[in-house]
Amino acid sequence: MTGSMNKKPLLTIKNVTKKFGPIAAVDGIDLDIYENEFFALLGPSGCGKTTLLRMIAGFEFPTSGAILLSGQDIAPLPPEKRPLNLMFQSYALFPHMTVRQNLAYGLEMERLDGQEIRRRVDETLASTDLSELADRKPEQLSGGQKQRVALARALVKKPKLLLLDEPLGALDKKLRERMQLELKRLQHEAGITFVIVTHDQEEALVMADRMAILKSGRLLQVGSPEEIYEAPSDPFVANFIGVMNFVKGTMDSDGSFSAGDYTLRPGNPVKSGPALLAVRPEHVSIATDGQGLAGVISDIAYHGLDRVVHVRTAVSDAPVQVRVEADKGRGLDIGSSVHLTFNAEKCRAFDAAGSVTATEKEKI
Amino acid sequence: MSYNAARPNLLAAPAVLWLVAFMIVPCALILLFAFFERGVFGGIDYNFNFGNFARVADPLYAGIFLRSARIALTAAGLAILIAYPAAYAITRAPASRQPILLFFAVLPFWSNYLIRTYAWIVLLNREGLVNNLLQALGYHGEPLSMLYTEGAVITGLVYNYLPFVILAIYSTLSRLNPELIEASRDLGAGPVRTFLKVTLPLSLSGVAAGGVFVFILSIGNFVTPALLGGGRFQMVGNLVYDQFLSANDWPFGAALGMVLITLMIVLLMFQAHMTARASGETKGANADA
Known part of the structure; x- marks a missing residue:
C-alpha cells in the first residue's frame, strides 16, 4: 500500500x-x-x-x-x-x-x-x-x-x-x-x-x-x-462507489439504530435523531422466517456467480438489494415475504444532514 | 429488382443531361475546332492539323501564358498570405461570434464583380482616393500611376477572390481537433513550433483548395486585366476573347482554350488529391473524439 x-x-x-x-x-x-x-x-x-x-x-x-x-x-x-x-x-x-x-x-x-x-x-x-x-x-x-x-x-x-x-x-x-x-x-x-x-x-x-x-x-x-x-464519508460517496442500500430510521442516544421494529448497533454511531443506515448487498442476510426487517421480494437477478434479490421494505425508497450465492437462492420467489438482517459492524450510519444527499441516488 | 436499385441513377439524370449538354458537348466542339484552320474570310476550314497547338508554343503566345501564370500565382500567393491569418483569427474567436465574422469576410461577394472592379479604378487613378489621401498626408510629388499596371490587376484579383480563400482555410482550421494543438504543447512544443508542425500541415488542404481556386480563376480571367490593366495589358483570357470576337480565328482561340482547360484540370486533380488525403487524416483524428 x-x-x-x-x-x-x-x-x-x-x-x-x-x-x-x-x-x-x-x-x-x-x-x-x-x-x-x-x-x-x-x-x-x-x-x-x-x-x-x-x-x-x-x-x-x-x-x-x-x-x-x-x-x-x-x-x-x-x-x-x-x-x-x-x-x-x-x-x-x-x-x-x-x-x-x-x-x-x-x-x-x-x-x-x-x-x-x-x-x-x-x-x-x-x-x-x-x-x-x-x-x-x-x-x-x-x-x-x-x-x-x-x-x-x-x-x-x-x-x-x-x-x-x-x-x-x-x-x-x-x-x-x-x-x-x-x-x-x-x-x-x-x-x-x-x-x-x-x-x-x-x-x-x-x-x-x-x-x-x-x-x-x-x-x-x-x-x-x-x-x-x-467507510464512505457521506451517502453520496457510499452510493457512488459500488451498490449501497439505504434504510431510513432513527438513531437513539444509546447508539442503536431502529427502522420499523428492526434495531441494531451500527459500526459508527451518529448523533441521535432521524438517520440513514447504509449497508452493502453482501452484508445483508435473507431468511423466509425469523426476525429482522420485514419485506417482500420484488425482483431476482441472476448474475452467474450469485443472485441479487431485491426486497421492498417499508423503510427504504428503493428495494434493498441482497447478494446470495447462486445455489442458495433457489428457494426464494418473487412475491414471497422475507426477513432481512444486517451485519451491524459493516453498516454505516449518517445523520439527517446526509439524508438530503441520498435522494440524489436515483440520478446517478 | 428492388424498387430503389435504379432510382439513384434516375435522380441524377437531370444533372447528367445538363452537364452533357452544356459542358461535355461544348468542350468537345472546342477541342474539335482546335484541330482545324481559320477560313480566309473567317469561319472554319475543316482541314485537320496540329498547327494551332504549334502556334500556342510560339514565344509571343507562350510568353502571355507564362505572364498569366505568374500573375495568377502571385495573386494566389498573396490571397493565401492575407486569408490565412484572417481565417485563423476567426477560428480563435468565440464560437458565437464566428458566423458574423465569416459574414463580413464574404460580404463583398454580395455586390457585382464589375462594380467591385470599377471601385478599384476610383481608388487607384491619378486623381483617385489613394493619391488624394497621400497628398493630404503631405506627399507633394507627381501623383502615382497605379492604375493600368500589373500590380493593379493583381490587387483586383486578390480582392475579388479573397473571401473564397478565407472560407476554404477556415473550413479546414475549424475542423481541426483542438486537442491536437494541446497535445503538441503538452509534448513540449511552443506555440510557434506547434503551428509549424501541427496546425499548418493539417490545414494545407484548405490552403491548396483556396490557392488552386484563385489561380484557376485568375489565369483565365479577362475582365480584371481589361479594366485594371488597361488596353495594353494582355492575359490568356483576353487573348482567347480576342481570337473569338475580334480576330475571328476560332480554331486558334479553341486551341488556346484547350491548353488553359487542360492546365486547370491538372490543378483541380492535384487539389482533389490533397483533399482526399486530408479527409482520411481528419477521419482518423476524430473517430474517437
Whole structure:
C-alpha cells in the first residue's frame, strides 16, 4: 500500500479554485499526490475532475490557489515547460504522422539527438507492444491500438507525472478490463506517478492505489479504494462507489439504530435523531422466517456467480438489494415475504444532514 | 429488382443531361475546332492539323501564358498570405461570434464583380482616393500611376477572390481537433513550433483548395486585366476573347482554350488529391473524439 504519509508529496494542490464566470468548477480543493502512486480522480460528469486535470497540465489557470510539483509552483509555466504529460480522452494522435513519428515528436522537442530518440522510441514501442504498427498512420489503427499509441507517446517522454483523461472511455468492456491491468503494469514498470480521471467507479477501484471522490467541484473523500468502499464519508460517496442500500430510521442516544421494529448497533454511531443506515448487498442476510426487517421480494437477478434479490421494505425508497450465492437462492420467489438482517459492524450510519444527499441516488 | 436499385441513377439524370449538354458537348466542339484552320474570310476550314497547338508554343503566345501564370500565382500567393491569418483569427474567436465574422469576410461577394472592379479604378487613378489621401498626408510629388499596371490587376484579383480563400482555410482550421494543438504543447512544443508542425500541415488542404481556386480563376480571367490593366495589358483570357470576337480565328482561340482547360484540370486533380488525403487524416483524428 502507499500509506506514505512520511514521504514528500510529488504534487500538491493547495486550496485551488477555478471559476468560469460566477460558477466554480473547482471549489477550494486541497490534495497531495505521492511518488509512484496510481491516483484516481473520480466523480460524475461535471464534478470538476477534468478541469482539475487541465489545470495540472497547464491548459487552464486556477482562479486562486497553487499547484506545486516537487515543491515548485508550476502556475507560471506554460504546458510545454511542465515536466508532466497528459493523455487526452480523444487520444489526439497527430493524423499526419506515423506511430513512430508521433512517439518521436515529444523527444524532438527536447532536442535529443537522433540516435537517442530512435533508441527510446523503439524501447517504448516494444514495451507497449506496438513495434509492428510503427509505420502505420493513426487512421489505420483500431481504438485499442490508438489508446496504446497515445499512452506510449506520453510514456516515451519519461514524465514525472502522467495525467490520463478517461483513458479507457472509448474502449469496449472486454478490452477495458484488460487495459486496466495493463495500465497498472505499465505504471509499475515505468515508476511514474499516474493521475487518472474517470467517472467509472469500478475502473478506479481496480486500478487506483488511492482515489479522490469529487462532486460539484468539491472534494468529498480521499483514501484507498478499500477505505472508501468500507467507510464512505457521506451517502453520496457510499452510493457512488459500488451498490449501497439505504434504510431510513432513527438513531437513539444509546447508539442503536431502529427502522420499523428492526434495531441494531451500527459500526459508527451518529448523533441521535432521524438517520440513514447504509449497508452493502453482501452484508445483508435473507431468511423466509425469523426476525429482522420485514419485506417482500420484488425482483431476482441472476448474475452467474450469485443472485441479487431485491426486497421492498417499508423503510427504504428503493428495494434493498441482497447478494446470495447462486445455489442458495433457489428457494426464494418473487412475491414471497422475507426477513432481512444486517451485519451491524459493516453498516454505516449518517445523520439527517446526509439524508438530503441520498435522494440524489436515483440520478446517478 | 428492388424498387430503389435504379432510382439513384434516375435522380441524377437531370444533372447528367445538363452537364452533357452544356459542358461535355461544348468542350468537345472546342477541342474539335482546335484541330482545324481559320477560313480566309473567317469561319472554319475543316482541314485537320496540329498547327494551332504549334502556334500556342510560339514565344509571343507562350510568353502571355507564362505572364498569366505568374500573375495568377502571385495573386494566389498573396490571397493565401492575407486569408490565412484572417481565417485563423476567426477560428480563435468565440464560437458565437464566428458566423458574423465569416459574414463580413464574404460580404463583398454580395455586390457585382464589375462594380467591385470599377471601385478599384476610383481608388487607384491619378486623381483617385489613394493619391488624394497621400497628398493630404503631405506627399507633394507627381501623383502615382497605379492604375493600368500589373500590380493593379493583381490587387483586383486578390480582392475579388479573397473571401473564397478565407472560407476554404477556415473550413479546414475549424475542423481541426483542438486537442491536437494541446497535445503538441503538452509534448513540449511552443506555440510557434506547434503551428509549424501541427496546425499548418493539417490545414494545407484548405490552403491548396483556396490557392488552386484563385489561380484557376485568375489565369483565365479577362475582365480584371481589361479594366485594371488597361488596353495594353494582355492575359490568356483576353487573348482567347480576342481570337473569338475580334480576330475571328476560332480554331486558334479553341486551341488556346484547350491548353488553359487542360492546365486547370491538372490543378483541380492535384487539389482533389490533397483533399482526399486530408479527409482520411481528419477521419482518423476524430473517430474517437
